[in-house]
Amino acid sequence: MKNLLLNKSTLTALAVLALLSPSFVGAMNDPDAEAADKKAHTASARKEQAEKDLKDAEKEKASAEQNADKDNFSAAAAEQKKANLDAGGEAELTREQQNKREAERIGRQAKDKVDKVTAAVKKIF
Numbered sequence: 001m002k003n004l005l006l007n008k009s010t011l012t013a014l015a016v017l018a019l020l021s022p023s024f025v026g027a028m029n030d031p032d033a034e035a036a037d038k039k040a041h042t043a044s045a046r047k048e049q050a051e052k053d054l055k056d057a058e059k060e061k062a063s064a065e066q067n068a069d070k071d072n073f074s075a076a077a078a079e080q081k082k083a084n085l086d087a088g089g090e091a092e093l094t095r096e097q098q099n100k101r102e103a104e105r106i107g108r109q110a111k112d113k114v115d116k117v118t119a120a121v122k123k124i125f
Contacts, residue, residue: 069108077101 081091093101 073101073105 077093080093080097084093084097085091
């Protein structure tokens with residue numbers, strides 16, 4: 001009797017597994033689901049690449065702005081030197097002019113740092 005129950009329960013379990021298996025295997029091997037997974041993976045990879053490209057572009061923009069700022073700073077110094085020559089003085093900047101330019105440079109650097117910190121805080125919150 002015990003063997004009969006064991007066999008019945010074994011057969012029942014096997015029958016349930018047999019009924020569930022095709023649907024389970026079918027769901028696992030569904031070509032539409034696989035295609036959707038591939039599309040989702042591809043979209044995710046494209047999104048990650050786009051985000052990376054955006055960060056790279058932002059870095060390049062910041063670098064270009066910094067270089068432009070340096071060029072403008074140098075051009076302003078050249079103009080000041082020319083003005084000094086036109087006024088009959090030396091071509092070099094005076095100590096006062098150098099100090100003023102240094103203060104402007106430090107001010108711009110401080111502003112850039114404040115802007116970066118503000119942007120970082122906005123990203124967090």
